[in-house]
Amino acid sequence: MANSKRRTEFVCTSCHNVTPKWEGQCRGCSAWNTIIERSDSGRYGWLNSETSAAVHLAEASADEFLRLSLSSGEVNRVLGGGIVPGSLVLLAGDPGIGKSTLLLQVAAEVARTHSSVFYVTGEESVSQVKMRADRLAIEGRNLYILTQTNIEEVLARLDEQRPALAVIDSIQTMYDPSLSSQAGNVSQIRECARRLLEWGKSQNVPIILTGHVTKGGDIAGPRLLEHMVDAALYMEGDSVSSWRLLRAVKNRFGSTNEVGVLEMTGIGLRDVADPSESFLLDRPAGAMGSIVVPVLEGNRALLVEIQALTAPSTIPTPRRVATGYDSHRLLLVCSVAMRTCGIPLADYDVIVNVTGGLKIAEPAADLGVALAIASSFRSVPMPGDVAAIGEVGLSGEIRRAPQTDRRVKEAVRLGFRKCLVPGNTDDRADGTEKLHYQRVDTLAQAINMCLPITRQISDVVA
Known part of the structure; x- marks a missing residue:
């Protein structure tokens, strides 16, 4: 009677050379640590391979699955x-x-x-x-x-x-x-x-x-x-x-x-x-350093709150701390704000937080992060009915974000009357929603539009 017990063998993942025992270096291709163990069961496919004839795609049926x-x-x-x-x-x-x-x-x-x-x-x-x-x-x-x-x-x-x-x-x-x-x-x-x-x-x-x-x-x-x-x-x-x-x-x-x-x-x-409404339930009115940003998670637009805090640093190298936002992009946004907008953040700690424990990976939140930082630094709250969409470039320009119309729709649905968008955004929304577009070309323009200085920065620091 044939032995039904399966044997084991060792195969190189690079050249598929088979050896009876494990070795550190493959004898076939000289690669290191590429030999793995597998069962010798007579077939190595994922599924049982049964002989079948080729089917013409035009004649194939696309049966619906009963999920x-x-x-x-x-x-x-x-x-x-x-x-x-x-x-x-x-x-x-x-x-x-x-x-x-x-x-x-x-x-x-x-x-x-x-x-x-x-x-x-x-x-x-x-x-x-x-x-x-x-x-x-x-x-x-x-x-x-x-x-x-x-x-x-x-x-x-x-x-x-x-x-x-x-x-x-x-x-x-x-x-x-x-x-x-x-x-x-x-x-x-x-x-x-x-x-x-x-x-x-x-x-x-x-x-x-x-x-x-x-x-x-x-x-x-x-x-x-x-x-x-x-x-x-x-x-x-x-x-x-x-x-x-x-x-x-x-x-x-x-x-x-x-x-x-x-x-x-x-x-x-x-x-x-309603995720957007749930994420904004605890947002305080008139808070400095707070802004709402429409982000995309897959095909779904969500409104999230981004908070920023600036404070004089007590250490020689000011800290840049980001929770739920890319720390490298935070450094970029801070550098552009200092260089193109004249906001002196060199001696300030900058802390950015995305509320609700969410994580934002897309650059379309850059404009919102920059406005939240400027709001905290100037001690001027952002208007409560304004959202922001856009990527910040190294020269201070605001670049387009994908599917802007879908983001604006979500903001309008929850009562936001204005949405800052890049100046070269395509006109794809209908007439009602286009009324909510507030176009900006540079970061300095967006900051001056939303955050008029009501008191001198030196007075705020003091």
Whole structure:
């Protein structure tokens, strides 16, 4: 009888040279640290390769998927309308961000509205999952908890149950006993993900994996993992804030430009119906160094408050501190303000904060940051009905931002009467919204327009 036990071999990721044991340097291409372990199972593809004929694209059918729709509109938005049967979804995020909470809520809903759901955990015991379920007011009917890390045992239980949805928390804890490496190893993660992908596609059962992230924010394990899955989602947020952003960096069944906004509450994650209004609820009226900036998160325009504080420095090198904003762009904005607008910040500490724990990565917030800094320095509050959009160039010019009309629409919806935009912005909004455009060409023009000096800077410092 043939031996069914799979062997292991070692393959170079650069030249694909195969060796019977691990070596530091590949004998084929002389590259260092490129040899990894893999299972010799007779095939190396992600899925079973079956002989099939080529299909003419013009004659191919585009059948619509019957998705598992969820009650959370924000999660549905990111997934493209719901969970596609047979899909493999990866959810990654920092520890404690709420991945397990979100998946337990999703699993409980699918179990309640469809059929059984398998929740496989390799990090918690059944009692720990039960405690979280009680906190989230989840009854748990048709929801089965399996504490197992052996991928063969997991697949055996899935074959017996044939659930409507399977959740693996997390892929880094799973291991294949045919491989000699430990769980969390690159080869283990890749092989376990491949076997789950193969089972899910063959049984038409969607599987959601959770993944750990490194200090740099990347998913721990091989980069190949993100290529294997059908959708890769990231959950972001600040540890001291209740807001959570769910964004798709890959989605074969929907757009990757969608972002869901959730709030962590005592009974779990809930949708934020109007994120812009929620982010501005605590904004004080007439505060110095405060301005509202419309930013884009995917296809969605959000209004966020940016605060700035300037204070005489007590150290030889003044500090430039940014929370939720790129520190390098803060240095750029401060330098341009000193050079082109004559604002003497050389002896002042400058602190910028994006409220709500959000993080802004686009340069379209530069103009708002500069105006907030000038407002704090001059001790003159910004007008409460003004928002600002634009990138600040090194010569003090205001450059265009993408999709300005969408940003202005969001500002107008929440009652802002003016929106500072670059002078060369295209006229794409209708007549009503164009009335709210206030065009500026330079940073100095924008500061003088919004922040007239009512008292001398020397008096403010004194």
